[in-house]
Amino acid sequence: MLRKSSVIFMLIVVIGVLSACSSGDDNEDSTGEQAEDQTEDTEAEENTDENDASAQSEETNEDKEQDEAAEEKEPEYYISEETSSIEPIDDAEEKVVLLTIDDAPDENALEMAETLKEKDAKAIFFVNGHFIDDEEGAEKLKKIYEMGFPIGNHTNTHVVLPDVSEEEQTEEIIAVNDRVEEIIGERPAFFRAPHGMNTDHSREVVEQEGMVLMNWTYGFDYFEPYQDADKLKEALISGEAPEIGEEHSLLRSGANILMHDREWTNEALGDVIDGFREQGYEIVDPDLIETID
Known part of the structure; x- marks a missing residue:
């Protein structure tokens, strides 16, 4: 056991x-x-x-x-070579105006783009190269482009083209196209010479670069009497500027409105858009303008 x-x-x-x-x-x-x-x-x-x-x-x-x-998008308009007005193709709406903003992007362009965006309106921003030669300016341009606004060429230093050599004219135009392409990935489709002053050579360069050349039909914000938001608003909406001798309205279908990156223009912009629309004008989309392939 x-x-x-x-x-x-x-x-x-x-x-x-x-x-x-x-x-x-x-x-x-x-x-x-x-x-x-x-x-x-x-x-x-x-x-x-x-x-x-x-x-x-x-x-x-x-x-x-x-x-x-x-x-x-199929083109619905083209720029008249003689008048720079917006002309309809076929049966496109005739009662339109084109908004353009020169000398961008300086102090006010980005805010102007935001106002346009809020109003569901388009414009072409014509840029000067000296405003986009640094990172801050390049970022402004990129934001404006990403908001859906076409970018135009307004020369590198806002020079009077007939006053400089052909070589300088070429550089003034090409330098901006190169810089814009570097920033947004595409070259401008439109060109406007400072003061509206072109030469035979600048026209050739613009054509070779595949850009549409345009001036404007009217604009007043660079005249001293209209460097005031209220006066400018009234002048642009009516097309009349009596203080500089423009007694008869320049507002008509196809008007190509010149504005600038200026404080008073920025302040007036929203009311100007409303004023055109109240008169039955549509703000034309620049993407519907015929360009050079």
Whole structure:
């Protein structure tokens, strides 16, 4: 017969083995639950990543579709070589005006772009190279472009083209196109000479660069009597500027309105847009103007 002490010892061993097995089962259950939790977390993260990627893909596709839609717009207007007015092609709306802003982007261009955006109106921003030769100016230009506004060339230093050599004229024009392309990825489609003064050579360079050359039909914000927001607003909306001898209205269908990056013009801009619309004029989208391929 086994001694009592031996029996007790064997019972202790058996109990220890059973406890170890039970503990092992618990650990296995715990490990299994943790593995399942980790799998569920991983699947959730993967689903989130897939959803984010899908959303980003949809946004990218929407942006691409919008860009393609803009590129596919058929021209509805062209710029008259003789008058710089906006002429309709076929049966396009005739009662329109074109807004243009020179000497950008100086102190007010970005705010003017925001006003135009709020009013759902478009304009061409004609830039001077000396305003975009640093990072701050380049960033302003990029923002204006990304808001949907076409960029035009207004020469590098706002020089009077007939007063400089042909070599300098070429540099004044090409330098701006190169810099604009460096910033926004495309070259300007429109050109306006400072003071509206071109030469045979500047016209040749503009043509070679594939730009539409234009001047304007009227604008008053560079005359001293109209360097006041209220007076300027009234003059632009009516087309009359009696303080400089313009007694008869210059406002008519196809008017090409000249404005500048100036404080008083910035202040008047919103009311000017409203004033044209109240008279039944649409603000023409420059993307609908025929350009040179």
